[in-house]
Amino acid sequence: MSQPLDTDTLETAAENPVVGIDQSRGDFKYDVNYEFDAGTGLNENTVRYISSVKKEAPWILDFRLKALKTFLDKPMPTHWATKDLENIHFDKIRYYLSSGQKPKRTWDEVPDDIKKTFERLGIPEQERKFLAGVEAQFDSEAAYSNIKDLVAKQGVIFANSTEALREHPEIFRKFFGKVIPTGDNKFSALNSAVFSGGSFIYVPPGVKVAQPLQAYFRINAENFGQFERTLIIADEGSEVVYMEGCTAPKFSTSTLHSAVVELVALKGAKIQYITVQNWANNVFNLVTKRGVAHEEAEIKWIDCNIGSRLTMKYPGVVLKGRKARGEVLSIALANDGQHQDTGAKMIHAADETTSNIIAKSISVGQGRSTYRGVVHIPKHLKGCKNNTECDALLINANSRTDTYPAISVRGDRHAVQHEASVSKVSADQIFYMQSRGLTEGQAMSLSVNGFINDLARQFPMEYSVELKRLIDLEMEGSVG
Amino acid sequence: MSLLEIKNLHVAIGEKEIVKGLSLAIRSGEVHAIMGPNGTGKSTLSKAIAGHPDYTITSGDVLLDGKSILALEADERARAGLFLAFQYPSEIPGVSIANFLRAAQQARMAEGEELDASAYYKRLYSKMDLLKIDRKFTSRSVNDGFSGGEKKRCEILQMAMLEPKFALMDETDSGLDIDALRIVADGVNTMRGPNLGVLLITHYQRLLDYIIPDHVHVMYDGRLVKSGDKSLALELEAKGYDWVKKELAIV
Ligand SMILES: Nc1ncnc2c1ncn2[C@@H]1O[C@H](COP(=O)(O)OP(=O)(O)O)[C@@H](O)[C@H]1O
Numbered sequence: 204m205s206q207p208l209d210t211d212t213l214e215t216a217a218e219n220p221v222v223g224i225d226q227s228r229g230d231f232k233y234d235v236n237y238e239f240d241a242g243t244g245l246n247e248n249t250v251r252y253i254s255s256v257k258k259e260a261p262w263i264l265d266f267r268l269k270a271l272k273t274f275l276d277k278p279m280p281t282h283w284a285t286k287d288l289e290n291i292h293f294d295k296i297r298y299y300l301s302s303g304q305k306p307k308r309t310w311d312e313v314p315d316d317i318k319k320t321f322e323r324l325g326i327p328e329q330e331r332k333f334l335a336g337v338e339a340q341f342d343s344e345a346a347y348s349n350i351k352d353l354v355a356k357q358g359v360i361f362a363n364s365t366e367a368l369r370e371h372p373e374i375f376r377k378f379f380g381k382v383i384p385t386g387d388n389k390f391s392a393l394n395s396a397v398f399s400g401g402s403f404i405y406v407p408p409g410v411k412v413a414q415p416l417q418a419y420f421r422i423n424a425e426n427f428g429q430f431e432r433t434l435i436i437a438d439e440g441s442e443v444v445y446m447e448g449c450t451a452p453k454f455s456t457s458t459l460h461s462a463v464v465e466l467v468a469l470k471g472a473k474i475q476y477i478t479v480q481n482w483a484n485n486v487f488n489l490v491t492k493r494g495v496a497h498e499e500a501e502i503k504w505i506d507c508n509i510g511s512r513l514t515m516k517y518p519g520v521v522l523k524g525r526k527a528r529g530e531v532l533s534i535a536l537a538n539d540g541q542h543q544d545t546g547a548k549m550i551h552a553a554d555e556t557t558s559n560i561i562a563k564s565i566s567v568g569q570g571r572s573t574y575r576g577v578v579h580i581p582k583h584l585k586g587c588k589n590n591t592e593c594d595a596l597l598i599n600a601n602s603r604t605d606t607y608p609a610i611s612v613r614g615d616r617h618a619v620q621h622e623a624s625v626s627k628v629s630a631d632q633i634f635y636m637q638s639r640g641l642t643e644g645q646a647m648s649l650s651v652n653g654f655i656n657d658l659a660r661q662f663p664m665e666y667s668v669e670l671k672r673l674i675d676l677e678m679e680g681s682v683g
Numbered sequence: 684m685s686l687l688e689i690k691n692l693h694v695a696i697g698e699k700e701i702v703k704g705l706s707l708a709i710r711s712g713e714v715h716a717i718m719g720p721n722g723t724g725k726s727t728l729s730k731a732i733a734g735h736p737d738y739t740i741t742s743g744d745v746l747l748d749g750k751s752i753l754a755l756e757a758d759e760r761a762r763a764g765l766f767l768a769f770q771y772p773s774e775i776p777g778v779s780i781a782n783f784l785r786a787a788q789q790a791r792m793a794e795g796e797e798l799d800a801s802a803y804y805k806r807l808y809s810k811m812d813l814l815k816i817d818r819k820f821t822s823r824s825v826n827d828g829f830s831g832g833e834k835k836r837c838e839i840l841q842m843a844m845l846e847p848k849f850a851l852m853d854e855t856d857s858g859l860d861i862d863a864l865r866i867v868a869d870g871v872n873t874m875r876g877p878n879l880g881v882l883l884i885t886h887y888q889r890l891l892d893y894i895i896p897d898h899v900h901v902m903y904d905g906r907l908v909k910s911g912d913k914s915l916a917l918e919l920e921a922k923g924y925d926w927v928k929k930e931l932a933i934v
């Protein structure tokens with residue numbers, strides 16, 4: 204039996220999320236030795252190698268090395284999470300591959316079912332090759348620099364993490380690793396040691412970025428990397444929407460993905476972060492996502508998880524300033540052999556803060572979904588509100604779903620609402636739809652689409668269309 | 684011109700036989716009514732014909748235009764032209780009636796063919812006008828939180844849109860007040876015509892005042908025990924089901 208998440212570390216983050224600015228600035232250059240092979244396994248040399256390839260400042264190397272130590276010291280969180288984590292073989296993983304080292308594969312070697320899926324999902328020709336691992340780098344540079352140039356006119360910095368830490372340390376260093384401290388959990392420590400790729404964004408005060416910023420357009424090698432690191436800072440009164448991923452299954456040779464995403468919304472700013480991910484079903488997807496919302500700021504996570512062997516992801520918002528708002532809307536689909544362990548954390552740290560969590564999970568066949576939530580409202584605050592809704596849909600008798608909502612609300616000056624439901628797609632419901640001419644698979648996907656409809660409507664158009672197609676495919680495949 | 688034939692049909696749920704040898708032929712243009720007391724197997728009959736997987740056909744056959752449909756899945760039977768208006772329609776939360784019917788129409792098209800959305804809505808609205816259904820109705824989730832009358836109206840709208848060759852209407856009158864009953868009956872009457880055969884299943888004669896059947900059959904204990912014209916319904920109404928029971932005892 205699992206237990207609710209430990210809120211201790213979150214407490215620390217809530218009290219002290221963005222202080223501890225390191226004044227030492229790096230101007231030292233490492234010699235890059237491209238011949239250096241990081242190989243498999245993780246030790247100090249691996250970390251030094253990654254840092255040198257990226258020409259990082261000494262403070263970053265130092266940060267990484269400390270993180271490595273934290274990672275090695277920390278036990279697996281199996282006291283509350285699944286024992287399946289013990290099946291990750293850290294010594295067999297490659298932690299960094301420069302482009303030249305990426306495994307080569309030809310289009311002919313890509314399994315037919317993967318090819319078919321790309322086709323059915325309508326993934327453009329060039330992107331298919333990248334997703335299938337035939338091409339190491341999807342050629343989206345042109346589109347990326349267009350967006351970059353466009354927003355640069357408004358003073359927005361939109362760069363990859365390596366570039367940003369090198370060129371704008373004065374902005375990013377202040378917040379880097381502050382929302383999610385290295386030691387937050389074992390996997391945030393791992394990411395802090397070996398991170399590579401991901402986006403860094405800074406939006407100046409009052410700037411409202413008109414179009415959503417996408418992870419280097421739709422897909423990009425580095426954003427699909429194993430250990431990407433993203434940091435978004437929305438300065439006072441600014442607004443930005445960021446999207447990552449796509450619904451196509453990522454055909455990957457690596458089995459561990461562990462990202463860290465930090466968001467900082469300063470006074471009155473708004474950040475919306477949208478993720479749609481569909482991992483191959485051998486992948487451990489262990490991601491830490493958290494934002495700090497200052498006074499009257501708003502952070503909204505829209506998170507959609509499909510595929511993977513095990514996903515553990517609980518996007519959170521630390522509501523640090525008065526009247527800050529946090530929201531998590533999530534959809535998780537667990538098919539046979541998959542475990543979606545997802546949820547949300549809302550840490551209220553100021554008066555009149557509000558949070559909203561809507562989590563929908565779908566378990567198909569042997570698929571397993573777990574919802575884990577933390578809502579923390581301490582006693583000294585007043586006028587806080589939380590609404591939590593978790594709905595689970597089960598398709599076929601073997602599916603399993605668990606809910607662990609930990610709502611710790613102290614004091615009586617708050618409004619908290621919690622609803623949970625478990626429903627099944629019944630045989631009668633399927634028969635009803637079949638009697639109208641829909642196949643069993645079509646009937647199931649219609650039920651699932653109906654179940655997530657109110658959330659999917661809030662997704663950007665192209666994502667909700669893709670999501671619907673993907674669900675059609677998943678349901679078709681699940682019919683015997 | 685189509686023909687639906689039910690030949691000496693036996694239906695079991697689990698080990699229990701419910702329909703015990705029932706034969707009936709319905710031609711396009713005809714309206715047949717089956718009347719019978721509760722628990723006699725009327726719904727079982729209609730679901731078995733529609734292809735519910737829980738209902739086992741132990742012997743006998745169902746033929747559509749001379750071809751057995753028993754090997755077909757429920758959706759294949761529907762696409763072949765059968766329609767079941769349910770006594771207890773299922774709810775499909777989050778799926779609007781408009782989208783549901785659109786998916787049902789799309790399922791009837793050849794692979795790669797795309798339903799013309801504007802033509803579809805035009806047709807949907809004209810059917811709704813015909814059945815005097817409010818435009819707002821189809822943006823609601825299928826049967827989700829519907830009153831009894833709304834559920835039945837939703838069934839009739841689906842039937843109008845899908846234009847089946849044969850409609851099996853299972854107690855479409857149950858739970859309706861007189862106004863709702865009239866609306867539903869009007870709907871069926873407007874759809875009546877040479878291309879539609881109807882099997883009207885009902886417990887009460889009341890519905891048959893509004894939808895005049897060509898043939899009336901009395902079902903009892905899994906069999907049709909009496910057949911006649913619409914006067915049989917009146918006789919049954921006057922004498923009650925005990926009358927049938929007594930007659931059977933005599934035989
Ligand atoms: N799913 C079921 N499982 C077991 N018995 C059933 C089921 N459905 C119906 N029955 C039984 O079959 C008999 C006929 O039911 P039904 O066909 O619903 O009759 P009617 O529609 O004429 O009222 C009843 O005895 C009922 O209890």
Ligand SMILES: [Mg+2]
Binds near residue numbers: 725727
């Ligand atoms: Mg019945």
